[in-house]
Amino acid sequence: MNYLRQVTRHLLKDLQLEWRSRDAINGMLFFSLLVVVVFSIAFDPTGNPTTTRQISGGILWIALLFASVTTLNQSWAREVRNSVLDAQRMVPAPPSALFLGKALANLAFVTVVELVIAPLFVIFFNVHALGNGWMLTAIMPLGTWALVVNGTFFAALGLRAKNRELLLPLLLFPISVPAILSMVNATTDVLTGDVDPIQPYFWIKLLAAYDIIFTTVCLLLFETILHAE
Template identity: 45%
Template structure:
């Protein structure tokens, strides 16, 4: 695990210094939420019914900016070669990158939550803990898949375009689950009986794609 902490620490430290990805991501997410608030009548019940969808669309789009940087950050000065030549395992590199991206995404989401609450007149406190659970599970799904595809596309010139093209279709089951569960919590305040399969799907997605990424990352990085 030594490599995991070293990579996560370095990525987090680099990002906090440059603030390149996090500034872009927060601004983008807030702009999306603002534009949607113009497009829909924010206080209407129908809007609340699609609130989970709006929130996760903002998170997914803004998240791509952070995920793109996770491996692109290593291209400067050929740092990726220096890291791959070091004795850390591929899975340690993946987990370190994923952990840093996950924390950065959570920061973006936690900044967006109160803004969303104000724009759309939604009370987030009545289902805060279940919402946090969905947020963590959904964000990990976005991170696990996003960091894997970021590694796959890091040497492609159009990586900023390729990452979303690969990520969003593959992420759609997890996104649908997160959207449905978030909407359910924002309208009813608790998980309903119909939500259990979505919750199981989200957990299953996280486990399967994390395991796949851990197993395949070495082959992705060293060809």
């Protein structure tokens, strides 16, 4: 119970900080909008509706992946200013509560971006789900959590490294390959609807397993990287 309260405190602090500036959400929103527009310029979405349907799941996730990478570094940069992180190290609360609070805050930010970008996506790419659209309500949060939990962890890991802006995608992309594969395939299956309806379940299960495994690893190892020196 105590742990839960500590996580909530960290989460509320991050949400409040974001509410004051709204830098992360605005930046991510505009960035993902730009990625979507650039992709619709790179090929013609109205001329090739079938192709559009097949690749739009991938484009959506690439836009979200790039957008979250741009903001994940910033979420820790906030803690470095005024040596807040050094203070956090001395706090008696478990370090994993700090991590979990921040990862949940990042999940909330990316979810807000998804809620805005999804309708735009439907309009620009002229797609609607031919399969079970309700499955997206499971795929989107699971996929977002997979990106955000590892992303938050690696952003913290790279805090004191040289070239930390570059280090995050270098670490996050290879580790996320199974998750990206699952979320893109599940989304594409739902959008195209031309496969066996059982198929997306496998990807959703794999995504859930990935989330559980890596959330556990992140929580276990966060203390080590917070006190790395």
